[in-house]
Amino acid sequence: MSPVFGHGRLRLYLLKLLEESPRHGYEVIRLLQDRFLGVYSPSPGTIYPRLARLESEGLVSHEVVKGKKVYSLTDKGRDELERRMDELAELEEEITASAQEFAREVQQDVRQTVRSLREELTAAAKTMRDSAGTTSKEAWKENTKQQKEEWKRQKEHWKEATGRQKDEWKRQKEYWREQKEAWKEEWRLNWEDAWRNVTGSRDDVARLKLERLMRRFVEDVRRDAQESSLADTDLDAAEALLAETRDRLRADLFKRAPSPSPSDD
Amino acid sequence: MSRWTIDEPATMEFDGVVALRVTLIAGSVSVVAGGGRPSVHVSGVEGPPLQIAHDAGMLAITHEKLIEGVLSWLRTQKASAVVTVTVPPDCPVSLTLVSAEAVVTGVTAKTTVRTATGGVTLHDVIGDIEVNTVGGNVEAQGLDGRVTFVSASGELALAGGSVDRLSARSISGRISADVDLPGDGRAEIQTVSADVAVRLPEHASTRVQLNSGTGRVEASFPDLARKDRAIVRTLSGKLGDGSANLTVNTISGTVTLLSRPAHDALED
DSSP states (O other), X not given: OOOOOOTTHHHHHHHHHHHHSOEEHHHHHHHXXXXXXXXXXXXXXXXXXXXXXXXXXXXXXXXXXXXXXXXXXXXXXXXXXXXXXXXXXXXXXXXXXXXXXXXXXXXXXXXXXXHHHHHHHHHHHHHHHHHXXXXXXXXXXXXXXXXHHHHHHXXXXXXXXXXXXXXXXXXXXXXXXXXXXXXXXXXIIIHHHHHHHHHOOHHHHXXXXXXXXXXXXXXXXXXXXXXXXXXXXXXXXXXXXHHHHHHHIIIIIITTSOOOOOTTO | OEEEEEOSOEEEEOSOOSEEEEEESEEEEEEEEOSSOOEEEEEEEESSOEEEEEETTEXXXXXXXXXXXXXXXXXXXXXXXXXXXXXXXXXXXXXXXXXXXXXXXXXXXXXXXXXXXXXXXXXXXXEEEEEEEXXXXXXXXXXXXXXXXXXXXXOEEEEEEEEEEEEEEESSOOEEEEEEOOTTOEEEEEESSOOEEEEEETTOOEEEEEEESSSOEEESOTTOEEEEOSSOEEEEEEETTOOEEEEEEESSOOEEEEEEOXXXXXXX
């Protein structure tokens, strides 16, 4: 992962964390992880020596509480932090911007892992298939007698299981039929509702209803048309009828009162 | 209630966010849960501006003025945004996306993602996780909790997770899962034509039932019994003390169950 800290900035951030409150080393590590959303995950081997160095420079001091070293900022440390306030603000800003960077890295990281998992599983499955032929033959020979009895015993059970399996597939088929409907519904109709909930005004709702009326109209006409065969002249006549309807809608409804629709649509 | 309209790159911070809801057509949304202050970072907007509303802790982000038939609208206009949101880990997240991609990481509350074709990446997400997609691929790592996945053609790949309950259904999207089923965890996988590959720890305690109508069924656990009948090929049996449960049903896909050696731990 990308180095978040350079130029003594980890040192600066350590001082900041200890200014907030005295803390022990483990707590500092955990806070760093939290604050950096896992982008920067320091090891104790990084943090403890740094705390020790800060202490030898007189910027922090420690006392032992319940067997753990608890570090706190000294006045000298507070001075240094004061002096570098601007730098700290800049660092905070970078940390916020790093969330985006972090998300991208997570995506790449997961993608990489998943790709290697897929390859691994595919390879393992292939190896297994290749060796399955020989092993199962041996197993077969060994177990034939045992198997026969097993089969006799389980014949009844299987009959029942086959019925169950058929039911299972019937259920699955039913499920997908429903799911298909649900998707259709969701992505065509309810989708607009999703937006309306977030952004909708009354005018929007009216337009939505109009959209729906038109869609229903198209569906109805399509269904009616299924029963009859259409010649070219019929199509021409249909076009004329539709044009007439549109003209009437325009003349009688839309033009009648200038609608207060938003201009940016 | 506060509302903002964003039409250029911007960063905003919020005092408290208790729930997040994002509705986007194209672009991407990344949700990063962590200890910092909740924030929204918009790094690109094309088409209509983004509208951000913050009301009683509910943070809602969407394109502005998307009201007419969205799918017809899509053909003529561009509506794309790149958004990064940071939220507290216990914030429920709901994303509704068309072709936009989603990345969610660190969330420990309920996570719901619906996409038409956008890919979904989940990392270290805990709790109830629900993904419904038509054609988007779902790639996940380090999930823990109850996972529900439904897809038409999108693939599901779960790497290194520990799930109490996994329910995965797909028509033609391949399903690969490398998971632990701790305690009485249950995994149910159903596909029509998609191949299924599952890997469990070598010493898993799981009842296993693998069925395929016309596809191959293979497992690297020798304890499972094979039954090939006219209508279905089955491998079933009990691994360990059989406390957990794995069921795979596919009509024409192949089913492969693999074992993960104990030393190959799930650390990432």
